[in-house]
Amino acid sequence: MGERPRIAIIDSNTLSSLGLKGILQNVMPIVQVEIFHSFADLEENSPDVFFHYFVATSIVLQNRSFFVERKNKTIVLTASTEPVSQMSGFNSLCINVPEKELVRSLLQLEQYAHAHGRNLPPMPRALEMKILSDREIEVLALIVQGYINKEIADRLNIGLTTVITHRKNIMDKLGMRSVSALTIYAVMHGYVDINKI
Incomplete structure (x- = not known):
């Protein structure tokens, strides 16, 4: 099996990043999740090797052109479920919700945004059995x-x-x-x- 797909979390909030990393590794056991505390951090680590970016809203706003070009790979982390506060054209994930709801949102992104995993790496055989x-x-x-x-x-x-x-x-x-x-x-x-x- 090739290298595991890598996912980047770009958020200056360490606790929120660690929590999201734990949940992502549960939702997609085959991925490798890396945390970056700033956009500069991400830039130094060949950003295009990542399969998805989970990014704090403020970081997307400051580096909009980078993320607009990679819209299909970008998931904006928002603190509100209000559509108004979510960024148009991007998939959003509200992180200020109970764990059960967050897991449900991630699964919905995984299921709907990717047409049943169309853009997702295949599950290893052991997990499919x-x-x-x-x-x-x-x-x-x-x-x-x-x-x-x-x-x-x-x-x-x-x-x-x-x-x-x-x-x-x-x-x-x-x-x-x-x-x-x-x-x-x-x-x-x-x-x-x-x-x-």
């Missing part, structure tokens, strides 16, 4: 839709301890601990519709 049993997939789909163990047990007509066992097996098999990570996995594999999360 079906790892979970059909029953585990059913449990996973209900977990990511926000059902609690007792509700899952009732819906699938199984015991509570069985649900807890399935839940543990799912997390062990996938090596994922958070519901956000499970949500990403479920949507990327088509086990749950993005509009249900």
Whole structure:
């Protein structure tokens, strides 16, 4: 397999950059995410090798011509969901939202902006393989839709301890601990519709 696609985050806010990096690596496990604290930083590191730029609004405004030329690769990080404050012609991502919403926005960008991954690198074989049993997939789909163990047990007509066992097996098999990570996995594999999360 070739080199992993690289994604750049250009934002002077370290905490926000680190958080976004963690979520991006969950959404697209095959990418390599690099953080730059300024546009100058990015410029020194051959900016055109990057597959996407996630950029703070202020940095896009100061270096507009660079990003306008790379509009299809640029995702502007905004602090507001108001369309007025978003930059026309660019894909935007509001970062002042709960993690669940941010993950959903990223998945929507990934699904819609790229016509089902048209511009995205292919998933490695290991990630494409079906790892979970059909029953585990059913449990996973209900977990990511926000059902609690007792509700899952009732819906699938199984015991509570069985649900807890399935839940543990799912997390062990996938090596994922958070519901956000499970949500990403479920949507990327088509086990749950993005509009249900």
